Every structure is written in structure tokens, then in C-alpha cells.
Amino acid sequence: MKKLKVIELFAGVGGFRLGLENTGNYEVVWSNQWEPATKAQHASMVYEARFGSENHSNQDISEVPTGEIPDADILVGGFPCQDYSVATTLQNSRGLIGKKGVLWWSIHKILSEKKNPPKYLFLENVDRLLKSPSTQRGRDFAIMLKSLGELGYAVEWRVINAADYGMPQRRRRIFFIAYHKSTAIYKKLKKADSSQWLNDIGTISEAFPVHHILENHKRFSIEGNLVEISETFNQGEKLSPFANSGVFVDGRAHTAKAFANYEGGKTVLNDVLQNGEVTPEFFIPAEDVPKWEYLKGSKKEVRTAKTGFQYNYSEGAMVFPDALDNASRTIITGEGGKSPSRFKHVVQSSKGLRRLTPVELERLNMFPDDHTKLEGVTDAKRAFFMGNALVVGVVEKIGKKLFDKINQ
Known part of the structure; x- marks a missing residue:
């Protein structure tokens, strides 16, 4: 045909x-x-x-x-x-x-x-x-x-x-x-x-x-x-x-x-992990863990807007680290980079807490490994692509x- x-x-x-x-x-x-x-x-x-x-x-x-x-x-x-x-x-x-x-x-x-x-x-x-x-x-x-x-x-x-x-x-x-x-x-x-x-x-x-x-x-x-x-x-x-x-x-x-x-069968987050081959920059330094915990945690606090207006802010807790026995949360365009964030994925591995690698993000969208790997394209940019992809x-x-x- x-x-x-x-x-x-x-x-x-x-x-x-x-x-x-x-x-x-x-x-x-x-x-x-x-x-x-x-x-x-x-x-x-x-x-x-x-x-x-x-x-x-x-x-x-x-x-x-x-x-x-x-x-x-x-x-x-x-x-x-x-x-x-x-x-x-x-x-x-x-x-x-x-x-x-x-x-x-x-x-x-x-x-x-x-x-x-x-x-x-x-x-x-x-x-x-x-x-x-x-x-x-x-x-x-x-x-x-x-x-x-x-x-x-x-x-x-x-x-x-x-x-x-x-x-x-x-x-x-x-x-x-x-x-x-x-x-x-x-x-x-x-x-x-x-x-x-x-x-x-x-x-x-x-x-x-x-x-x-x-x-x-x-x-x-x-x-x-x-x-x-x-x-x-x-x-x-x-x-x-x-x-x-x-x-x-x-x-x-x-x-x-x-x-x-x-x-039918289900693929979960654990199935896409590259555990043995992850380079050090994806691991979260011990001193940053409290920042991640705060951002992922539930909050009820008074915040002040730029105008000086005060308001009550609240949000629920996120699962931290991410559950490995379930499909992953949605990848967003800001997934890359080292800075602590409420929305980035964090997994527990034998060597500690870490962010997801570009290959893992590709796998979550069912792309071939290293599809986005190219000279001059940063890991953060590769994560951005997957946040935009289907x-x-x-x-x-x-x-x-x-x-x-x-x-x-």
C-alpha cells in the first residue's frame, strides 16, 4: 500500500x-x-x-x-x-x-x-x-x-x-x-x-x-x-x-x-531510569536538599506582592522524591538545570537524590535514546525540548x- x-x-x-x-x-x-x-x-x-x-x-x-x-x-x-x-x-x-x-x-x-x-x-x-x-x-x-x-x-x-x-x-x-x-x-x-x-x-x-x-x-x-x-x-x-x-x-x-x-501492561518511571550511568552533575548536593523539600512541601504562608499587598498563599505537598512505581508526572519546559524547583522530577537512587537525565526524559516521551543530543545543545535545552514534545x-x-x- x-x-x-x-x-x-x-x-x-x-x-x-x-x-x-x-x-x-x-x-x-x-x-x-x-x-x-x-x-x-x-x-x-x-x-x-x-x-x-x-x-x-x-x-x-x-x-x-x-x-x-x-x-x-x-x-x-x-x-x-x-x-x-x-x-x-x-x-x-x-x-x-x-x-x-x-x-x-x-x-x-x-x-x-x-x-x-x-x-x-x-x-x-x-x-x-x-x-x-x-x-x-x-x-x-x-x-x-x-x-x-x-x-x-x-x-x-x-x-x-x-x-x-x-x-x-x-x-x-x-x-x-x-x-x-x-x-x-x-x-x-x-x-x-x-x-x-x-x-x-x-x-x-x-x-x-x-x-x-x-x-x-x-x-x-x-x-x-x-x-x-x-x-x-x-x-x-x-x-x-x-x-x-x-x-x-x-x-x-x-x-x-x-x-x-x-x-494491558504499564511502563513506570523506574523502567526508564539509567541508574548505573548517571554523571555527578545530576545528583543533588546535601546542602540543597532542604530547598527542594521546602519547594515540594505543603505551604500556608503570608506573602507580599511587589506592590506591597499581602496575601495568604497555600499549596499542597508533592510526592518527593517521585514515585518509581507509577508513570511519571508531566515533563514541563523548565525541567532542566540544577536549581531547586517544585516541578522538576527527583528520584532516589542508591547514590542519593538526583534529577532526571536527558535520556530519561526522552524515554518518558518514547523518543529514541539521545535523539536530542547534538553539539552545542545543553542538557537544559534537551529537557526544554521534551517539555514541549508529545x-x-x-x-x-x-x-x-x-x-x-x-x-x-
């Missing part, structure tokens, strides 16, 4: 590519990685070192002419969570434009300008997307669904915690797949009972099974144009209408809460199922 051609945007160090290539069914024909705030493009350098520089672009995607991007079957990427609001402009005869620099609109531009747009999209984001912004819960996701609908796509989504399916990290992310109306899957989804799609016949539910009890069903139309949605969607409501799974087809959303159903195993499972469905 023919491999599907892929455009990979916001590629980072290539997590999407690894997951898709692991299936043997996908071929990346063009990729883009650009870090706006930094001079040295380290992620792009790692990407090129691993996958080669051919057909890889390291420039701001919003400035890449659509004509330079080749046709492909599927567009993938983990795009940043930003403010997706829409403004009207007089100069723009189409009346709509998203904020400059907001990368959702770069995807939108590619889809709307290409003569042969990709038939499938496979995208990832933080689960906060379903309820942002806090002043208008769910508005950003509604804009996204509506804009995809107008471009001729139906969408299914699910929030997946990798650890719920035996993977080594508790990392909760929203994954969504869009199907163009010219595809057989779009027609199937349109005809299907949407509850059944969410329960067991959808691409994501086949890859990541759920218990057949969906809760908090909501069915609603997303009305109005993008500007109206931007200004009025869910105004004055405390909760987002979007639950952790759903479909959107023909202007209507059906969303419900799904629960993971998995009984769990490769999730992409692989969905990618495999999507390929099967396309070829049914």
Missing part, C-alpha cells in the same frame, strides 16, 4: 514524524520548525541532524508562501495554544483575519490557499484549548471547529492521557483529526451514529478504547460567522460546552465525557489506525 505524504508543521524535534514513521505508512515530504524568540534554532538543528535537511524549512511559517509547500495527503503538527480571536478588517475583502503571529491562522491559510488541500489533518494541543479563554470558555476551540467546517472538514477529538494506556508519562493532550468532505471517512462519519463513533467506531476510539459509558452528552450547532463566534460564543457561562471527546460535522458538535479502557506512542497508535481506516 502506498505511503501517505505528510506535511509536518511546528515540528519541534520531530515527535510527530517519529510516531508516524514508526508505523511504516507515512512519508514526510515537507517540514517546518521555527522558534520565534531565539536566535539559535536548536530544535530545527536537532530535527535536521536526525532526519536530514532536505525539504525542511526553518523560517516563520506565517511568512512561507503557500506555493512553496508541496501537496500532501495529511498535515500534522502540535501548534501553540494562543489567543485565536478573530477581527474584521475593511481592507480584507473576505472580512476575516486572525491575529498576526497566531499560528492557527497559518494552518488555516495553507488549507484555504492550496488548490489540493490535504485530505486529513492530525493535530495536537494542550487540553486547556477546550476551555480557553477563561472569559469565554470554549471560544477558541469553537472558532477552530467552525473554520475547519467552512473549509470542508469534519473533526473528531479526544483528550488522551498517555499513562492511561500504559505509557510512561502522565501527559494529557488533546488530539484531533479532520477529514475533508471528499474522503470516504467524512461520508462515514456524517452517516454514523455519533455516540457510536465516539464509543468504538471512530479512528481515535479504535486506537484508544473507552468504556461504553459516555457522560455529559451535549449536541449543539456552532452558529454565526467567525467574528460573531469570537465575540459572543458561550458568553457569561462558567464552563466550556466541550467535553474531552467529540465530533463536529456539518456545523453541529456532539461532545461527551469518555473514560479510558485499558488493561508522547510518540500516542501518535503512532492513532497514525496506524488512521492509515487502516483510509485504506478500508
Whole structure:
């Protein structure tokens, strides 16, 4: 069977590519990685070192002419969570434009300008997307669904915690797949009972099974144009209408809460450790241990803001050191470096307390060992990459199922 051609945007160090290539069914024909705030493009350098520089672009995607991007079957990427609001402009005869620099609109531009747009999209984001912004819960996701609908796509989504399916990290992310109306899957989804799609016949539910009890069903139309949605969607409501799974087809959303159903093996933090090969700089000096204990501990104290305002601050204790018999906590971008922190991982080893190594962090995201190792790339930077990355195993499972469905 023919491999599907892929455009990979916001590629980072290539997590999407690894997951898709692991299936043997996908071929990346063009990729883009650009870090706006930094001079040295380290992620792009790692990407090129691993996958080669051919057909890889390291420039701001919003400035890449659509004509330079080749046709492909599927567009993938983990795009940043930003403010997706829409403004009207007089100069723009189409009346709509998203904020400059907001990368959702770069995807939108590619889809709307290409003569042969990709038939499938496979995208990832933080689960906060379903309820942002806090002043208008769910508005950003509604804009996204509506804009995809107008471009001729139906969408299914699910929030997946990798650890719920035996993977080594508790990392909760929203994954969504869009199907163009010219595809057989779009027609199937349109005809299907949407509850059944969410329960067991959808691409994501086949890859990541759920218990057949969906809760908090909501069915609603997303009305109005993008500007109206931007200004009025869910105004004055405390909760987002979007639950952790759903479909959107023909202007209507059906969303419900799904629960993971998995009984297989589990990888835990202890399984990824490099115990015998850890160099001294990862060990915590005895004099720093009290600082770590304080930051990880519970607190109830009076703090003073810069303005002089005093307030009561409290937070609960974190497990310290991290439990080895469970999946790890989520890796964040500030994971690297020696300074004590509430959020960095610390494990107990025979030689004392220590932080996690770059290889261990790679393993928690199911990357190959030393994937991010490159001259000039610090350990802290490697940790930052993993804080930004996704769990490769999730992409692989969905990618495999999507390929099967396309070829049914």
C-alpha cells in the first residue's frame, strides 16, 4: 500500500514524524520548525541532524508562501495554544483575519490557499484549548471547529492521557483529526451514529478504547460567522460546552465525557531510569536538599506582592522524591538545570537524590535514546525540548489506525 505524504508543521524535534514513521505508512515530504524568540534554532538543528535537511524549512511559517509547500495527503503538527480571536478588517475583502503571529491562522491559510488541500489533518494541543479563554470558555476551540467546517472538514477529538494506556508519562493532550468532505471517512462519519463513533467506531476510539459509558452528552450547532463566534460564543457561562471527546460535522458538535479502557501492561518511571550511568552533575548536593523539600512541601504562608499587598498563599505537598512505581508526572519546559524547583522530577537512587537525565526524559516521551543530543545543545535545552514534545506512542497508535481506516 502506498505511503501517505505528510506535511509536518511546528515540528519541534520531530515527535510527530517519529510516531508516524514508526508505523511504516507515512512519508514526510515537507517540514517546518521555527522558534520565534531565539536566535539559535536548536530544535530545527536537532530535527535536521536526525532526519536530514532536505525539504525542511526553518523560517516563520506565517511568512512561507503557500506555493512553496508541496501537496500532501495529511498535515500534522502540535501548534501553540494562543489567543485565536478573530477581527474584521475593511481592507480584507473576505472580512476575516486572525491575529498576526497566531499560528492557527497559518494552518488555516495553507488549507484555504492550496488548490489540493490535504485530505486529513492530525493535530495536537494542550487540553486547556477546550476551555480557553477563561472569559469565554470554549471560544477558541469553537472558532477552530467552525473554520475547519467552512473549509470542508469534519473533526473528531479526544483528550488522551498517555499513562492511561500504559505509557510512561502522565501527559494529557488533546488530539484531533479532520477529514475533508471528499474522503470516504467524512461520508462515514456524517452517516454514523455519533455516540457510536465516539464509543468504538471512530479512528481515535479504535486506537484508544473507552468504556461504553459516555457522560455529559451535549449536541449543539456552532452558529454565526467567525467574528460573531469570537465575540459572543458561550458568553457569561462558567464552563466550556466541550467535553474531552467529540465530533463536529456539518456545523453541529456532539461532545461527551469518555473514560479510558485499558488493561494491558504499564511502563513506570523506574523502567526508564539509567541508574548505573548517571554523571555527578545530576545528583543533588546535601546542602540543597532542604530547598527542594521546602519547594515540594505543603505551604500556608503570608506573602507580599511587589506592590506591597499581602496575601495568604497555600499549596499542597508533592510526592518527593517521585514515585518509581507509577508513570511519571508531566515533563514541563523548565525541567532542566540544577536549581531547586517544585516541578522538576527527583528520584532516589542508591547514590542519593538526583534529577532526571536527558535520556530519561526522552524515554518518558518514547523518543529514541539521545535523539536530542547534538553539539552545542545543553542538557537544559534537551529537557526544554521534551517539555514541549508529545508522547510518540500516542501518535503512532492513532497514525496506524488512521492509515487502516483510509485504506478500508
